Amino acid sequence: xxxxxxxxxxxxxxxxxxxxxxxxxxxxxxxxxxxxxxxxxxxxxxxxxxxxxxxxxxxxxxxxxxxxxxxxxxxxxxxxxxxxxxxxxxxxxxxxxxxxxxxxxxxxxxxxxxxxxxxxxxxxxxxxxxxxxxxxxxxxxxxxxxxxxxxxxxxxxxxxxxxxxxxxxxxxxxxxxxxxxxxxxxxxxxxxxxxxxxxxxxxxxxxxxxxxxxxxxxxxxxxxxxxxxxxxxxxxxxxxxxxxxxxxxxxxxxxxxxxxxxxxxxxxxxxxxxxxxxxxxxxxxxxxxxxxxxxxxxxxxxxxxxxxxxxxxxxxxxxxxxxxxxxxxxxxxxxxxxxxxxx
Amino acid sequence: xxxxxxxxxxxxxxxxxxxxxxxxxxxxxxxxxxxxxxxxxxxxxxxxxxxxxxxxxxxxxxxxxxxxxxxxxxxxxxxxxxxxxxxxxxxxxxxxxxxxxxxxxxxxxxxxxxxxxxxxxxxxxxxxxxxxxxxxxxxxxxxxxxxxxxxxxxxxxxxxxxxxxxxxxxxxxxxxxxxxxxxxxxxxxxxxxxxxxxxxxxxxxxxxxxxxxxxxxxxxxxxxxxxxxxxxxxxxxxxxxxxxxxxxxxxxxxxxxxxxxxxxxxxxxxxxxxxxxxxxxxxxxxxxxxxxxxxxxxxxxxxxxxxxxxxxxxxxxxxxxxxxxxxxxxxxxxxxxxxxxxxxxxxxxxxxxxxxxxxxxxxxxxxxxxx
Numbered sequence: 068x069x070x071x072x073x074x075x076x077x078x079x080x081x082x083x084x085x086x087x088x089x090x091x092x093x094x095x096x097x098x099x100x101x102x103x104x105x106x107x108x109x110x111x112x113x114x115x116x117x118x119x120x121x122x123x124x125x126x127x128x129x130x131x132x133x134x135x136x137x138x139x140x141x142x143x144x145x146x147x148x149x150x151x152x153x154x155x156x157x158x159x160x161x162x163x164x165x166x167x168x169x170x171x172x173x174x175x176x177x178x179x180x181x182x183x184x185x186x187x188x189x190x191x192x193x194x195x196x197x198x199x200x201x202x203x204x205x206x207x208x209x210x211x212x213x214x215x216x217x218x219x220x221x222x223x224x225x226x227x228x229x230x231x232x233x234x235x236x237x238x239x240x241x242x243x244x245x246x247x248x249x250x251x252x253x254x255x256x257x258x259x260x261x262x263x264x265x266x267x268x269x270x271x272x273x274x275x276x277x278x279x280x281x282x283x284x285x286x287x288x289x290x291x292x293x294x295x296x297x298x299x300x301x302x303x304x305x306x307x308x309x310x311x312x313x314x315x316x317x318x319x320x321x322x323x324x325x326x327x328x329x330x331x332x333x334x335x336x337x338x339x340x341x342x343x344x345x346x347x348x349x350x351x352x353x354x355x356x357x358x359x360x361x362x363x364x365x366x367x368x369x370x371x372x373x374x375x376x377x378x379x380x381x382x383x384x385x386x387x388x389x390x391x392x393x394x395x396x397x398x399x400x401x402x403x404x405x406x407x408x409x410x
Numbered sequence: 411x412x413x414x415x416x417x418x419x420x421x422x423x424x425x426x427x428x429x430x431x432x433x434x435x436x437x438x439x440x441x442x443x444x445x446x447x448x449x450x451x452x453x454x455x456x457x458x459x460x461x462x463x464x465x466x467x468x469x470x471x472x473x474x475x476x477x478x479x480x481x482x483x484x485x486x487x488x489x490x491x492x493x494x495x496x497x498x499x500x501x502x503x504x505x506x507x508x509x510x511x512x513x514x515x516x517x518x519x520x521x522x523x524x525x526x527x528x529x530x531x532x533x534x535x536x537x538x539x540x541x542x543x544x545x546x547x548x549x550x551x552x553x554x555x556x557x558x559x560x561x562x563x564x565x566x567x568x569x570x571x572x573x574x575x576x577x578x579x580x581x582x583x584x585x586x587x588x589x590x591x592x593x594x595x596x597x598x599x600x601x602x603x604x605x606x607x608x609x610x611x612x613x614x615x616x617x618x619x620x621x622x623x624x625x626x627x628x629x630x631x632x633x634x635x636x637x638x639x640x641x642x643x644x645x646x647x648x649x650x651x652x653x654x655x656x657x658x659x660x661x662x663x664x665x666x667x668x669x670x671x672x673x674x675x676x677x678x679x680x681x682x683x684x685x686x687x688x689x690x691x692x693x694x695x696x697x698x699x700x701x702x703x704x705x706x707x708x709x710x711x712x713x714x715x716x717x718x719x720x721x722x723x724x725x726x727x728x729x730x731x732x733x734x735x736x737x738x739x740x741x742x743x744x745x746x747x748x749x750x751x752x753x754x755x756x757x758x759x760x761x762x763x764x765x766x767x768x769x770x771x772x773x774x775x776x777x778x779x780x781x
Contacts, residue, residue, distance in 0.1 A: 352612075
């Protein structure tokens with residue numbers, strides 16, 4: 068069949084198919100009475116993206132009494148189905164752009180690479196969305212504070228109060244008083260100590276490191292995904308050249324899955340990946356430790372036991388129990404010896 | 411010639427397949443939302459707790475013959491994931507298969523470590539809990555030796571234990587046990603830091619920061635080994651079996667097991683990663699448990715080593731390395747053409763594995779009379 072005609076026909080009937088798919092999933096979304104977005108995009112994936120949250124909520128509402136494993140499997144089934152739609156659309160889109168080159172018998176490899184560059188840019192944006200690796204110090208600091216809301220809230224609240232007080236003073240006398248003496252005397256009540264300040268700065272530095280590591284890691288993953296997709300398109304072109312055909316969308320998915328897993332495995336074995344993964348783990352751990360230090364300084368202030376103190380108590384209990392166990396064993400051996408001696 | 415997209419379907423057929431897939435997926439979601447926990451019960455073979463210590467419970471499965479084989483088989487499973495994988499359901503139960511063939515089967519359940527267990531070491535697990543379970547059996551049954559069957563990480567524990575206490579073990583069976591972690595093609599090994607060069611992770615630092623290692627972290631690593639097969643294809647395969655409720659519940663049991671991952675006691679995990687993976691200490695004879703060196707050459711009892719030919723978690727070469735490391739003159743290796751998980755759940759393996767183990771043991775043990 069002429070692919071161009073196939074493509075045009077596909078777009079024509081896409082609207083009808085989309086309506087049917089939406090109707091099916093829409094009934095699920097109704098379970099949660101979530102707003103369901105029926106957008107008019109010609110791409111089913113965009114339609115599904117816009118409604119993903121509503122459908123997920125619908126699944127959760129419908130499966131409220133279900134076994135948690137079954138509920139999660141239901142959500143994953145839905146997500147997997149949207150992945151198929153997305154994969155098919157993307158393949159057809161790239162194929163469509165390669166079509167003139169293939170028809171002209173020109174070098175499709177070059178054309179494919181061009182297309183893949185576009186895909187790479189898009190993928191990288193998606194993969195690193197929400198990460199903070201650039202910007203002014205102030206922007207990064209704000210993003211960090213937003214990220215740290217839970218563990219740093221008391222500190223942030225007090226810092227805000229102090230800042231507001233300063234601003235409210237306004238006149239020269241108040242400024243002179245506040246800068247030379249006022250802050251010092253308000254420190255103990257506001258809980259804003261130098262220790263916490265230092266801790267937050269160290270946590271911030273660790274957070275910036277982690278963001279960079281996360282970015283680098285996501286770059287590798289997205290590049291690997293693109294390489295896998297490129298390989299997949301190569302495979303499709305080879306199939307076409309040899310006159311072979313995939314029998315169904317599911318066949319196509321299976322082929323994609325095999326190609327992608329293999330590409331990821333090859334990437335996972337490289338030194339670059341191992342290094343990026345290793346750095347990511349290290350920076351996450353370092354950030355976690357810094358977070359904990361700040362948390363523990365707050366805990367100290369409120370006379371609450373810290374994680375470190377509880378761990379230490381656990382360690383002592385553990386050692387004592389081990390000792391008791393050993394003593395019991397020795398006592399049993401001595402008893403057995405004595406009983407043996409008496410008999 | 412006009413190049414065609416290599417999909418042997420018209421545009422209408424493609425759209426129809428997608429619509430049909432959607433319809434099936436919605437049906438699937440509806441069916442899954444009706445599944446209650448009792449529908450996917452696991453661990454069905456009757457058993458009794460015979461010994462308990464801290465988190466650890468020793469179970470005895472009810473024998474099915476009057477005169478089970480002596481000595482009994484003690485199964486030690488990995489700390490990662492739960493041991494009910496070997497007794498998932500009636501037709502996929504290694505335990506049930508062994509009982510049918512006249513074996514007396516005990517199992518150590520390591521439990522779910524809590525935060526206060528972060529200081530537990532491998533010494534506690536091997537010289538403590540495992541040894542206490544063995545001693546309990548020896549004492550209560552008035553026997554001198556048991557048969558030990560170690561699975562995956564539990565296989566490593568059983569090797570260490572057998573090397574440290576050869577007189578207590580009559581026969582040793584290891585299943586998919588990682589012995590040499592520096593063999594090529596082991597992605598998990600590599601991620602665990604077994605690259606032979608600079609380790610890619612610092613297990614002690616991880617434990618310092620996290621306490622116990624969360625089960626979800628471990629699981630994420632396992633799933634990332636085959637992200638598309640395990641994260642996408644697997645769920646779509648449900649569409650093909652929606653009408654087969656037995657198949658769907660099997661799937662969910664497996665799914666439950668996969669995500670039922672206990673946290674790993676911090677100190678023991680760090681030791682395991684450091685000494686067994688990063689340093690490859692078991693095969694090199696450099697492991698020390700509770701101050702005693704684990705010398706695999708002290709394993710002189712008969713050994714049956716079972717491994718999976720397509721194992722992506724424990725490469726076959728990693729398990730096969732055992733042969734050259736021990737002194738036993740009675741060594742048998744058996745493999746099955748499946749992956750790591752297939753060893754427990756493949757219908758074919760479940761037909762062949764229990765008799766393989768039972769026949770091997772029967773050739774080396776004698777039945778006892780319970781009457």
